[in-house]
Amino acid sequence: MSATVHPPVPEGRQELVLERIEAFRRRRPRLTDEVVTLAHGAGGKASAALIDAVFLEAFRNEALEQLGDGALLPLPSGDQLAFATDSYVVRPHRFPGGSIGSLAVHGTVNDLAMCGARPSWLSAAFVIEEGFPVAELAALAADMAAAAAAAGVTVVTGDTKVVDTGAADGVFITTAGVGLVPAGRRLAADRVRPGDVVLVSGTLGDHGVAVLLARGDLDLEADVTSDTAPLAGLVEVLLAAAPGTRWLRDPTRGGVGTVCNELAAQAGVAVVLQESALPVRRPVGGACDLLGIDPLYVANEGKFVAVVPAEEAGAALTALRAHPLGADAAVIGRIAGEPERIVLLETSFGGSRIVDMLVGDPLPRIC
Amino acid sequence: MSATVHPPVPEGRQELVLERIEAFRRRRPRLTDEVVTLAHGAGGKASAALIDAVFLEAFRNEALEQLGDGALLPLPSGDQLAFATDSYVVRPHRFPGGSIGSLAVHGTVNDLAMCGARPSWLSAAFVIEEGFPVAELAALAADMAAAAAAAGVTVVTGDTKVVDTGAADGVFITTAGVGLVPAGRRLAADRVRPGDVVLVSGTLGDHGVAVLLARGDLDLEADVTSDTAPLAGLVEVLLAAAPGTRWLRDPTRGGVGTVCNELAAQAGVAVVLQESALPVRRPVGGACDLLGIDPLYVANEGKFVAVVPAEEAGAALTALRAHPLGADAAVIGRIAGEPERIVLLETSFGGSRIVDMLVGDPLPRIC
Known part of the structure; x- marks a missing residue:
C-alpha cells in the first residue's frame, strides 16, 4: 500500500x-449478539455479520456467496436466469409515493435489473394478521398489479397465510422474481x-x-x-x-x-x-x-x-x-x-x- | 346430468x-367478509374466496389462473420453467419430524414437483422478530440446508428483515423455488x-x-x-x-x-x-x-x-x-x-x- x-x-x-x-x-463484521436486533435487518454491518454467521454458514454455495442483489443461475440452454427475493415489512403500509404493495414489486424487479436481467415474472406471498381489512388488502394488491404492469412483469404465483391477531403487524409481503440475462451481459x-x-x-x-x-x-x-x-x-x-x-x-x-x-x-x-x-x-x-x-x-x-x-x-x-x-x-x-x-x-x-x-x-x- | x-x-x-x-x-365461494380471518389462510373454501376476490381480481393472467401449486412459464429456449412460493408461519417452530426450516424447503420443493418440475434452486426470505435467539435461527438455517441437500436443491439467494418485538411471532420464512419441467411432461x-x-x-x-x-x-x-x-x-x-x-x-x-x-x-x-x-x-x-x-x-x-x-x-x-x-x-x-x-x-x-x-x-x- x-x-x-x-x-x-x-x-x-x-x-x-x-x-x-x-x-x-x-x-x-463478526456476529457477537445472542439475539436478533433491529440492526440485523438494517442492511448494514450487523446484517452482514448475521448473514455471514447464520445463512452463508448454513447454505454455503457459489451463487449465494456472490452476495449480489439476486442469484445468477445457468440454464441447460446456455441462458442465464436471475432469481431474487425480498420480504417487505415497511410501516406505515402507505406513504407519499407508494405503498408496501408497489414497493414489493419495485424492490424485487430492481434486484433483478441490478443483475443485468430483464425481469419477467414475480411470485407474491402474503402473511396477513387476522382482522386486517379486506378492502385494504385489495388496495395493496391493486398497487402491486399497477406496479407490475408498469414494470412489464407478471405476478404468476403466490401464497396467503393468516396468523392470529398480534402475531404479525398487518401484512408482510414477500416477492420473488425471475428474469433472463441477455447473452454476453x-x-x-x-x-x-x-x-x-x-x-x-x-x-x-x-x-x-x-x-x-x-x-x-x-x-x-x-x-x-x-x-x-x-x-x-x-x-x-x-x-x-x-x-x-x-x-x-x-x-x-x-x-x-x-x-x-x-x-x-x-x-x-x-x-x-x-x-x-x-x-x-x-x-x-x-x-x-x-x-x-x-x-x-x-x-x-x-x-x-x-x-x-x-x-x-x-x-x-x-x-x-x-x-x-x-x-x-x-x-x-x-x-x-x-x-x-x-x-x-x-x-x-x-x-x-x-x-x-x-x-x-x-x-x-x-x- | x-x-x-x-x-x-x-x-x-x-x-x-x-x-x-x-x-x-x-x-x-364468494368473499363476504370485511376483515381477514384465520379461515382465509386455511387453504379451504374461505382461502379460495379470498384468492378469487382479491388476488385473481388484481393480477388476472393465464399462469396464475391455473391455480396450480406453482406457475409454468415458457422460456425462449422452449424449456418450461416452474416457479412456486409459500410462506411458512407454523407454530411451534419445532415439532416431531421437522421444523419450520425443513418445512419451508419441503413445501416449496413439493409444489415444484407437483408441476412435474425437477426442483433446482430456492430463495429464502426471513421476517424475524427482534429478540429471536441467534442460535435458534442458526439451527433453523441448518435444518433448511439439510433439507435442501436431501432434496437436491440449492438455496441461492435470500433476504433478512427484522421487525420490532410484538410485530411478528418469532420467525416467518418465505421460500420460492424454480426448476425445469422435462420436455413433453x-x-x-x-x-x-x-x-x-x-x-x-x-x-x-x-x-x-x-x-x-x-x-x-x-x-x-x-x-x-x-x-x-x-x-x-x-x-x-x-x-x-x-x-x-x-x-x-x-x-x-x-x-x-x-x-x-x-x-x-x-x-x-x-x-x-x-x-x-x-x-x-x-x-x-x-x-x-x-x-x-x-x-x-x-x-x-x-x-x-x-x-x-x-x-x-x-x-x-x-x-x-x-x-x-x-x-x-x-x-x-x-x-x-x-x-x-x-x-x-x-x-x-x-x-x-x-x-x-x-x-x-x-x-x-x-x-
Missing part, C-alpha cells in the same frame, strides 16, 4: 489515518477498475425520509415523496449508452454508503466519493440534518449506483438525464486502487473521511 | 341428493378422465396432527410424527412406472378433501373416494376422533394425490410402495363423469356423502 492516502491528509496525521484504515480492514464487482467513474441515477434518501415522515411521530413536516420506481428500463438506457458498465447496485437499506463499502470489499478497490457531488433534495437534507442521520445511509427504492469506464461516463450521464427516472443523475466519485477495500468521502472542506458501512439502524422497517 | 347419482342412493332420497348437488355447484386437471384411478402416496393427516399435539394445549399424548419430506424423487418413481399420470397435487392445508374438490372443479368430473381405503395411522385417526376433525381435511407435508390411467394404477402402486416415502401408498378412489364438480365419499356403511372443501380452520398455523 502506498504511503500517501488519497486525498492528501494534513501533516502529522498520515500515520493516524493509516492505522484507522488497517483497523477497518481487519474489522470484517455481465455486471460484477470483479470488473471494476481504478479510474472507473461512480454514478448515481438520482437524489439520495428520498424513500427513507418519506417513510419516516409518514409515520408522523416526528414533529416535522416536509414535502418528501418516496422514489419507489422500477429501474429495469433505466438500466437498459444506461447499458445502451455505456455498454462497458461494470457493476450496478440499488442502494436500498444501508444506502449509498453501505453499497459502496460492499463494492470496495468485493472488488478490492477504493471508492472515493465527493461530498459536494452527492445529489440530495433540500427537504431530505434538512430532515436528515434535524434527525442527525446521513443521507449516505438512507434507503432509496428507485435509484442505482453504477460504475462505468471513465470514457463512457459522459454518455451515460447524458442518457440517464434524458430519462424521467434519471433526471438528477450525477457523477459522485471514482474508483482508486488504494486504499483497498475502503470508501473515502472527500469533504467540501478539502479533507476526507472514511465512510463505514451503516452501523445500527436509525430507520427501522423502511422497506 | 344423469338422474342416477353414483353410488346408488336409497329410494326416495334421490331428489334430495340432487338438490344438494345443485346447491353445491352454485356455491362457488404435462400434468394438468384437463387430462383427467372418467375411469382414471386416484392414488395417495401414504397416510393422511400426520403433519397436521403432529403439529397440533406439539402445541401441547390439548390434554392428549400420541406418538405422531410429521410426514414432512421432499417428494420430487417419489414423483420421478411414479412417472417412470405410470407415464400416463394425469395430475398431481400435494394435499397440504385443506387436506385430501380440499384438493379433490379443486380437481373435481377444474376437471369438471366427479371424484369418488372410498372411505375404507383412506390410509390413516391409528394414533392420527384416534386424535382426529377425539378432536372432532376429519383426516380428509388435515394437512400433509410429504404426500401427494395422483390421478393415473386405470391400466397404469397397479404399476404405480407397486413402484410407490417400493420407495421409503411411498410405503403406505393406496388406491383411494376413482374419477367418474358425474356428478360433475363433486367429491363423493363412499362410506363403510354402503352410503355416500358429499365431501365439501374445508370450511373454517380447525387447525390454524399448521404450515
Whole structure:
C-alpha cells in the first residue's frame, strides 16, 4: 500500500489515518449478539455479520456467496436466469409515493435489473394478521398489479397465510422474481477498475425520509415523496449508452454508503466519493440534518449506483438525464486502487473521511 | 346430468341428493367478509374466496389462473420453467419430524414437483422478530440446508428483515423455488378422465396432527410424527412406472378433501373416494376422533394425490410402495363423469356423502 492516502491528509496525521484504515480492514463484521436486533435487518454491518454467521454458514454455495442483489443461475440452454427475493415489512403500509404493495414489486424487479436481467415474472406471498381489512388488502394488491404492469412483469404465483391477531403487524409481503440475462451481459464487482467513474441515477434518501415522515411521530413536516420506481428500463438506457458498465447496485437499506463499502470489499478497490457531488433534495437534507442521520445511509427504492469506464461516463450521464427516472443523475466519485477495500468521502472542506458501512439502524422497517 | 347419482342412493332420497348437488355447484365461494380471518389462510373454501376476490381480481393472467401449486412459464429456449412460493408461519417452530426450516424447503420443493418440475434452486426470505435467539435461527438455517441437500436443491439467494418485538411471532420464512419441467411432461386437471384411478402416496393427516399435539394445549399424548419430506424423487418413481399420470397435487392445508374438490372443479368430473381405503395411522385417526376433525381435511407435508390411467394404477402402486416415502401408498378412489364438480365419499356403511372443501380452520398455523 502506498504511503500517501488519497486525498492528501494534513501533516502529522498520515500515520493516524493509516492505522484507522488497517483497523477497518481487519474489522470484517463478526456476529457477537445472542439475539436478533433491529440492526440485523438494517442492511448494514450487523446484517452482514448475521448473514455471514447464520445463512452463508448454513447454505454455503457459489451463487449465494456472490452476495449480489439476486442469484445468477445457468440454464441447460446456455441462458442465464436471475432469481431474487425480498420480504417487505415497511410501516406505515402507505406513504407519499407508494405503498408496501408497489414497493414489493419495485424492490424485487430492481434486484433483478441490478443483475443485468430483464425481469419477467414475480411470485407474491402474503402473511396477513387476522382482522386486517379486506378492502385494504385489495388496495395493496391493486398497487402491486399497477406496479407490475408498469414494470412489464407478471405476478404468476403466490401464497396467503393468516396468523392470529398480534402475531404479525398487518401484512408482510414477500416477492420473488425471475428474469433472463441477455447473452454476453455481465455486471460484477470483479470488473471494476481504478479510474472507473461512480454514478448515481438520482437524489439520495428520498424513500427513507418519506417513510419516516409518514409515520408522523416526528414533529416535522416536509414535502418528501418516496422514489419507489422500477429501474429495469433505466438500466437498459444506461447499458445502451455505456455498454462497458461494470457493476450496478440499488442502494436500498444501508444506502449509498453501505453499497459502496460492499463494492470496495468485493472488488478490492477504493471508492472515493465527493461530498459536494452527492445529489440530495433540500427537504431530505434538512430532515436528515434535524434527525442527525446521513443521507449516505438512507434507503432509496428507485435509484442505482453504477460504475462505468471513465470514457463512457459522459454518455451515460447524458442518457440517464434524458430519462424521467434519471433526471438528477450525477457523477459522485471514482474508483482508486488504494486504499483497498475502503470508501473515502472527500469533504467540501478539502479533507476526507472514511465512510463505514451503516452501523445500527436509525430507520427501522423502511422497506 | 344423469338422474342416477353414483353410488346408488336409497329410494326416495334421490331428489334430495340432487338438490344438494345443485346447491353445491352454485356455491362457488364468494368473499363476504370485511376483515381477514384465520379461515382465509386455511387453504379451504374461505382461502379460495379470498384468492378469487382479491388476488385473481388484481393480477388476472393465464399462469396464475391455473391455480396450480406453482406457475409454468415458457422460456425462449422452449424449456418450461416452474416457479412456486409459500410462506411458512407454523407454530411451534419445532415439532416431531421437522421444523419450520425443513418445512419451508419441503413445501416449496413439493409444489415444484407437483408441476412435474425437477426442483433446482430456492430463495429464502426471513421476517424475524427482534429478540429471536441467534442460535435458534442458526439451527433453523441448518435444518433448511439439510433439507435442501436431501432434496437436491440449492438455496441461492435470500433476504433478512427484522421487525420490532410484538410485530411478528418469532420467525416467518418465505421460500420460492424454480426448476425445469422435462420436455413433453404435462400434468394438468384437463387430462383427467372418467375411469382414471386416484392414488395417495401414504397416510393422511400426520403433519397436521403432529403439529397440533406439539402445541401441547390439548390434554392428549400420541406418538405422531410429521410426514414432512421432499417428494420430487417419489414423483420421478411414479412417472417412470405410470407415464400416463394425469395430475398431481400435494394435499397440504385443506387436506385430501380440499384438493379433490379443486380437481373435481377444474376437471369438471366427479371424484369418488372410498372411505375404507383412506390410509390413516391409528394414533392420527384416534386424535382426529377425539378432536372432532376429519383426516380428509388435515394437512400433509410429504404426500401427494395422483390421478393415473386405470391400466397404469397397479404399476404405480407397486413402484410407490417400493420407495421409503411411498410405503403406505393406496388406491383411494376413482374419477367418474358425474356428478360433475363433486367429491363423493363412499362410506363403510354402503352410503355416500358429499365431501365439501374445508370450511373454517380447525387447525390454524399448521404450515
